[in-house]
Every structure is written in structure tokens, then in C-alpha cells.
Amino acid sequence: MAQERLYLYPVWLRLWHLINALLCLILIITGISMQLSTPSVVLVGFNTAVTIHNIAGIILTINYLLFFIGNLFTYNGKHYQIEFRGLIKRLITQVKYYTFGIFKGETPPFPITRENKFNPLQRFSYVFIMYLFVPIVFITGWALLYPITIPTTLIGTSGLHLTDLLHIIAGYIISIFMVIHIYFCTIGKSPLSNFKSMIDGYHEPH
Amino acid sequence: MREIYIRPSWLVIMLILFTVIVFAFDYSAEPLKYEDTGQNNQIAPEEQAIDLTQFPNSEENQKCFKCHGQSKYSYENTEQGRMVNEQMYSELIISPNDFYLSNHRSFKCLDCHSEEYENFPHAGILRMEYQYTCMDCHEGDEIYEKYHFEDINSEYKKSVHAEKLSEEFTCWTCHNPHTYKINARTNENIRETIIYDNTICLDCHSNYRRFQVLTDRERPNLITSHGWLPNQELHIASVRCIECHTEKTSDSALVEHNVLPKEKAVRNCKECHSTNPRLLASLYQYEAQELRSHEGFFQGITTSDSMVIGANRNYLLNIISLLLFAGVIAGIAFHSVLRIIKK
Ligand code: HEM
Numbered sequence: 426m427a428q429e430r431l432y433l434y435p436v437w438l439r440l441w442h443l444i445n446a447l448l449c450l451i452l453i454i455t456g457i458s459m460q461l462s463t464p465s466v467v468l469v470g471f472n473t474a475v476t477i478h479n480i481a482g483i484i485l486t487i488n489y490l491l492f493f494i495g496n497l498f499t500y501n502g503k504h505y506q507i508e509f510r511g512l513i514k515r516l517i518t519q520v521k522y523y524t525f526g527i528f529k530g531e532t533p534p535f536p537i538t539r540e541n542k543f544n545p546l547q548r549f550s551y552v553f554i555m556y557l558f559v560p561i562v563f564i565t566g567w568a569l570l571y572p573i574t575i576p577t578t579l580i581g582t583s584g585l586h587l588t589d590l591l592h593i594i595a596g597y598i599i600s601i602f603m604v605i606h607i608y609f610c611t612i613g614k615s616p617l618s619n620f621k622s623m624i625d626g627y628h629e630p631h
Numbered sequence: 632m633r634e635i636y637i638r639p640s641w642l643v644i645m646l647i648l649f650t651v652i653v654f655a656f657d658y659s660a661e662p663l664k665y666e667d668t669g670q671n672n673q674i675a676p677e678e679q680a681i682d683l684t685q686f687p688n689s690e691e692n693q694k695c696f697k698c699h700g701q702s703k704y705s706y707e708n709t710e711q712g713r714m715v716n717e718q719m720y721s722e723l724i725i726s727p728n729d730f731y732l733s734n735h736r737s738f739k740c741l742d743c744h745s746e747e748y749e750n751f752p753h754a755g756i757l758r759m760e761y762q763y764t765c766m767d768c769h770e771g772d773e774i775y776e777k778y779h780f781e782d783i784n785s786e787y788k789k790s791v792h793a794e795k796l797s798e799e800f801t802c803w804t805c806h807n808p809h810t811y812k813i814n815a816r817t818n819e820n821i822r823e824t825i826i827y828d829n830t831i832c833l834d835c836h837s838n839y840r841r842f843q844v845l846t847d848r849e850r851p852n853l854i855t856s857h858g859w860l861p862n863q864e865l866h867i868a869s870v871r872c873i874e875c876h877t878e879k880t881s882d883s884a885l886v887e888h889n890v891l892p893k894e895k896a897v898r899n900c901k902e903c904h905s906t907n908p909r910l911l912a913s914l915y916q917y918e919a920q921e922l923r924s925h926e927g928f929f930q931g932i933t934t935s936d937s938m939v940i941g942a943n944r945n946y947l948l949n950i951i952s953l954l955l956f957a958g959v960i961a962g963i964a965f966h967s968v969l970r971i972i973k974k
Binding site: 459462471472475493496497502505506507523527528529530552555556557560561564568572573574575576577579585594597601604605608611612 | 638639640642643646647650653654656822862864865869900901904948952955956959960963966967969970973
């Protein structure tokens with residue numbers, strides 16, 4: 426049964442994901458170069474970095490709508506619903522597999538099916554990133570684009586710096602996610618097969 | 632068994648709603664009027680109910696304040712034998728409240744002004760009276776050493792104010808001796824300090840009536856001349872004019888007095904939005920040190936080192952983030968090596 430190729434990644438999703446990945450890379454590079462800018466050393470010129478970062482952020486938000494609406498109205502959204510009962514247990518099982526089982530050649534505890542394309546860790550982290558941190562990043566990002574709208578003081582400190590801090594922490598978490606995400610995508614039939622899936626839409630079974 | 636699912640889309644909608652609600656409230660203080668000719672930018676004097684009779688020279692000074700303390704004064708016209716009410720020129724009004732909150736509150740008016748002023752009408756020749764400057768009293772005085780009056784004076788002498796303007800421009804032009812109150816050193820609210828300091832500049836630079844006394848030049852429109860600056864309004868409320876229009880040359884004075892020609896003003900974003908911002912070298916350095924010494928952890932993270940967008944140089948957060956990143960990379964390396972070996 427697990428031998429057939431599964432069509433798991435519809436065109437709109439692959440399109441969203443490609444744009445999203447490229448934009449995230451751009452945002453991370455320009456973001457870091459603004460963060461670490463000094464008057465003398467130039468990674469990307471400050472003004473250029475600001476402009477690129479702003480434009481990329483705006484496109485990212487529009488692109489996010491594609492993801493959001495797509496998941497709201499198509500079957501793909503099912504994969505992002507978290508069932509709380511037994512969640513911790515499932516997460517632990519998956520962690521155990523990644524820390525021990527995988528090296529002993531065990532089969533994955535949650536085989537990929539049409540109804541369940543993510544393992545518990547994937548589901549959990551994708552939901553957290555896509556429905557919490559990415560929204561935090563673009564909401565605070567838009568606020569920083571119009572800083573005059575930000576309340577001067579929030580919970581006793583400068584609203585601007587609080588917004589900035591949230592933006593940077595969320596951006597940092599997304600960057601860390603991206604590194605881990607890409608690494609875990611190499612765990613497939615072959616190290617490259619998952620990346621191929623994200624191009625042609627078909628999942629190669631183990 | 633019924634399964635409990637949560638639809639994550641709600642989370643996004645709630646986040647957006649939450650932001651809208653937080654942003655809908657206006658918590659900000661009265662914004663600084665930036666380009667507003669004719670109107671003075673004075674911050675409202677503190678409405679502190681002070682007992683005006685408690686000061687050493689209250690009684691003496693009251694003789695002057697009787698007329699100069701408000702906008703109306705009365706005297707008897709002896710020629711016509713009737714009482715006259717007249718309006719006091721706004722420039723000659725000294726609010727007793729402001730005076731007694733100021734640094735010079737223990738003075739007698741007649742300490743600096745001629746005793747002849749006790750007579751009314753004041754003699755015309757009194758207009759020619761010598762006006763003391765800061766240096767007349769404060770120069771070489773040990774008590775005032777920490778304020779570095781001498782440095783301020785020599786820095787001021789190099790400024791465009793001293794070079795381009797007539798002798799009309801004195802310390803008093805910015806620091807009215809009647810109301811001057813030391814601010815940056817005593818005020819913990821950085822925003823108030825910024826407004827206080829910028830108000831000093833705007834008093835002339837956004838007020839043609841005062842500006843024209845000092846020069847025949849046309850007053851430049853500040854909004855146009857700062858047109859290149861993004862988020863102008865926010866910059867004006869969060870940064871002192873002198874931050875870009877002076878150069879920090881010494882650590883002695885908290886406020887630089889060498890105001891540079893406009894061509895030399897800072898125009899490079901990175902001067903502030905960088906890992907070594909000039910802002911941190913001046914006012915903010917002082918404030919940040921103060922804050923760090925008596926504010927909690929949260930306050931420390933959100934304010935002290937992250938004064939400027941793009942320069943969130945929070946030491947603790949930097950270390951944590953680097954360690955975390957290194958940990959992730961190490962974990963990935965370890966995992967992939969094991970994967971290759973155990974294959
Ligand atoms: C160059 C960077 C990236 C590469 C090479 C990459 C690669 C992949 C691959 C191979 C998959 C399919 C495997 C799977 O379903 O788990 C995938 C899925 C996914 N990726 Fe990425 N990714 C990148 C960046 C990102 C970023 C920046 C985000 C989010 C901020 C992201 C979010 C997702 C999500 C949510 C899925 C699941 C999509 C679905 O099937 O509904 N990816 N990625």
C-alpha cells in the first residue's frame with residue numbers, strides 16, 4: 426500500500442512554498458545586515474537592505490494569504506489541525522525515533538499517508554511557525570513600516586522597541602526553524618527525494 | 632471517541648485583532664509641534680501648586696512680579712488722575728511659578744537688574760543696562776565645575792550660532808535665566824528630555840518672530856529641509872536635534888554646544904542605526920547607564936541597549952541567540968554523522 430506515489434503537494438502550495446523560501450532567505454540576509462550594520466563595514470548597504478527588506482516583507486505577507494486561504498478551503502488544511510489528545514505522547518514517540526530509532530533502521534512510527542502527510546513533530550512545528558511566528562513577524566513588520574501608529578508606551582516600556590524586539594525574536598526563531606527544517610527534509614527515501622517532492626508534488630515512499 | 636481539533640487559522644485572526652485593539656488606543660503624550668510658525672512650543676509648565684511666598688526673596692520679588700508676573704498690569708496715571716490697565720508684552724512676562732521652579736529661584740530680581748527698576752515708570756536709560764551672561768557668574772567657579780561651563784562656552788564659540796549670528800545671540804537665547812531648569816541630569820523620562828531639548832531649538836527655528844530678531848535670512852522650513860528623512864515625525868519625537876547637528880567632542884558636557892553648519896549635519900542612517908550608534912555615545916549612554924543601575928531585567932532588555940531600531944544590541948540576547956544557533960548546527964552535524972555511520 427505504501428508503495429504508490431502520493432500526490433501531497435498541490436501546485437498552489439508548491440508555488441507558495443518556493444516564493445516563501447526565497448523571500449525568507451532574502452529577509453534573513455537583509456535583516457542580519459541591518460542588525461549588524463556599522464558605519465564602515467558593508468554586507469548589504471544599509472539603505473538598500475532596508476528597501477529590499479521592506480519589499481520582501483510586503484510580498485511575503487501577500488504570499489501568506491495564498492497559504493492561509495489555501496489551507497482554509499482545501500484539504501491541505503486538515504494537516505494543520507492539531508489534536509490535543511495524546512499530543513505529547515506522539516511528539517515523544519517521534520523524538521525517540523529521530524534520536525534512536527532512525528539509527529537502528531526502525532521504520533518511522535508515523536508513516537506518511539494521504540490523510541496524514543506530516544509526522545507529529547512536523548505538524549506541530551509547521552503550525553507554530555506558520556500560524557504564530559510568521560504572523561507575528563509580518564504584523565510587527567507592518568507596524569514598523571508605519572512606526573507612528575505604534576503606541577509610544579506599552580506595558581511600561583517603549584512600544585517601538587517592544588515591537589522591534591518581537592519582530593527580531595520571531596524572525597530569529599523562523600531562521601532557526603529554517604535550518605532545522607531543511608536538515609530534516611534530507612531525511613527521506615534519499616537525502617534529496619523530499620526536495621524533489623516539493624518540486625513535482627509527489628511523495629516518494631520509503 | 633470524538634477528537635478535539637483546533638483550527639490554527641483562529642490564532643492568526645486573534646493575533647491581528649489583538650494588535651488592532653492594542654494599537655487603537657493612543658497612549659502617547661502630546662506630540663511636539665514641529666513646524667508651527669507663530670506659536671511657541673513651550674511644554675506646559677508643571678502645574679505644581681507651589682507656595683510662592685516660601686523663597687528667600689519672595690517678598691522683594693513680588694514687587695516686580697506684581698506687573699511682570701502676568702499678562703496684565705495696572706498703574707496710576709498721575710497726569711490724568713486715573714488707574715490704567717495695560718497688557719504686558721509677552722516677552723517681559725516671567726511666570727512666578729516657573730521662576731520659583733527654576734535653578735535661579737533664590738535670586739532677587741535686583742541681583743541682576745538695576746535697582747533703578749524699583750521706580751515706575753522705569754527710566755529709558757535702563758534699556759542700556761548690561762545683561763550678565765552665564766560666564767559672568769559661573770566661570771571658574773568650583774561649585775559649578777561639574778557642569779563644565781568653560782567647555783560649553785568654548786564649544787559654543789565655534790558654533791554657527793556664534794559665528795553667523797549677531798551678538799543678539801547669547802546663552803539667554805536658548806536658556807532663559809528666569810526659567811532655566813536643569814533637565815537631562817535630573818529627568819528620568821528620556822522622552823521628556825528630548826521634547827525639552829528640541830523645544831529649545833524650535834523656539835526660534837519654528838517661530839519666525841523670534842528667528843527674525845537674530846538674522847535677516849529667511850527661516851528654512853524644517854519639514855522641507857528634513858524631507859529626506861524617513862518617518863520624520865517619529866525621528867523628531869525620539870531624537871534630539873543636536874544629535875545630528877552637533878559633534879560629540881568631549882565627555883564633559885552632556886549637551887554639545889558646537890552646532891554645526893547644515894552641510895555637516897548627519898545624513899547617514901547608519902550613524903545611528905548601526906552597532907556603534909552615535910546616539911549611544913551621548914544622551915542615551917547616560918540614560919542607559921542610569922536605567923541599568925536601577926531598573927529590572929525586563930526593563931533592561933527592552934530599553935537599555937536597544938534604543939535604536941536596527942541596533943538591538945542587547946548583550947544577553949545576542950549571546951543566547953548565538954549559543955542557540957551554534958547548538959542547532961552542532962546537533963545537526965552530530966545527527967548527520969551518525970546517520971552516515973549507521974547506514
Ligand atoms: C530554502 C529553504 C527551504 C527549503 C529547501 C524547504 C524545503 C521543504 C521541503 C522539501 C518540504 C516538503 C517536506 C515536508 O512536507 O515536510 C517543505 C515543506 C514545508 N515547508 Fe519548507 N523549505 C524551505 C523554507 C521554508 C520556510 C522558510 C518555511 C516557513 C517559514 C517553510 C515551511 C514549510 C511548510 C509549512 C511545509 C509543509 C507544506 C505542506 O505540505 O503543507 N519552508 N519544505
